[in-house]
Amino acid sequence: MSLVKLQGTPSCFVCGNENDNPRSLGLNIFWDNESRYTFISFIPDESWCGYEGMVHGGLLAAIIDDAMAWSIKASDDDIYVTGKLTISFRKEVRCGKKYVAHGFLERKEGRRAYTSAVIKDEEGNTCVEGGAIFIRVK
Numbered sequence: 035m036s037l038v039k040l041q042g043t044p045s046c047f048v049c050g051n052e053n054d055n056p057r058s059l060g061l062n063i064f065w066d067n068e069s070r071y072t073f074i075s076f077i078p079d080e081s082w083c084g085y086e087g088m089v090h091g092g093l094l095a096a097i098i099d100d101a102m103a104w105s106i107k108a109s110d111d112d113i114y115v116t117g118k119l120t121i122s123f124r125k126e127v128r129c130g131k132k133y134v135a136h137g138f139l140e141r142k143e144g145r146r147a148y149t150s151a152v153i154k155d156e157e158g159n160t161c162v163e164g165g166a167i168f169i170r171v172k
């Protein structure tokens with residue numbers, strides 16, 4: 035692994051900082067230059083829950099969205115917004131356990147960027163899978 039820390043977006047709910055967005059999760063985004071994916075490590079706390087002890091799926095979708103957005107940004111300064119987001123929850127994500135998210139840029143076609151992402155637990159099990167089409171803003 036050869037991880038580079040990306041700057042984050044100060045106001046972002048996922049990768050922002052507490053000064054610009056007190057409600058941000060404040061997650062650090064890294065880019066792996068060798069494997070060419072984003073790397074986000076996190077340990078959810080109880081405030082992330084839907085059902086008790088189980089992390090809210092919408093919040094996991096936000097992390098997946100960010101992991102994919104940054105997989106484009108790592109090699110492209112243009113602004114892309116999420117046009118279509120798909121997500122599959124394969125295994126519950128529990129508060130207090132450690133997880134990693136990876137986002138991959140698959141390909142670009144015109145203004146579209148096709149991406150994918152996963153969230154895995156410490157044992158390497160895939161808990162969440164995502165895919166998205168991002169659209170480059172004119």
Ligand SMILES: CCCCCCCCCC(=O)SCCNC(=O)CCNC(=O)[C@H](O)C(C)(C)COP(=O)(O)OP(=O)(O)OC[C@H]1O[C@@H](n2cnc3c(N)ncnc32)[C@H](O)[C@@H]1OP(=O)(O)O
Binds near residue numbers: 100146170172
């Ligand atoms: C990396 C740093 C930042 C990290 C933090 C932020 C990450 C978070 C990312 C987000 O969550 S962004 C917020 C959620 N997304 C939005 O609010 C986007 C709202 N939608 C729009 O603004 C417009 O619908 C959009 C800019 C996506 C498209 O409108 P346009 O009028 O510019 O495009 P147009 O409709 O002409 O379509 C352009 C191309 O995109 C394609 N397209 C548009 N929407 C699509 C869609 N939903 N699914 C698939 N393809 C789509 C469309 O078919 C077409 O393909 P072709 O060029 O090949 O003809």
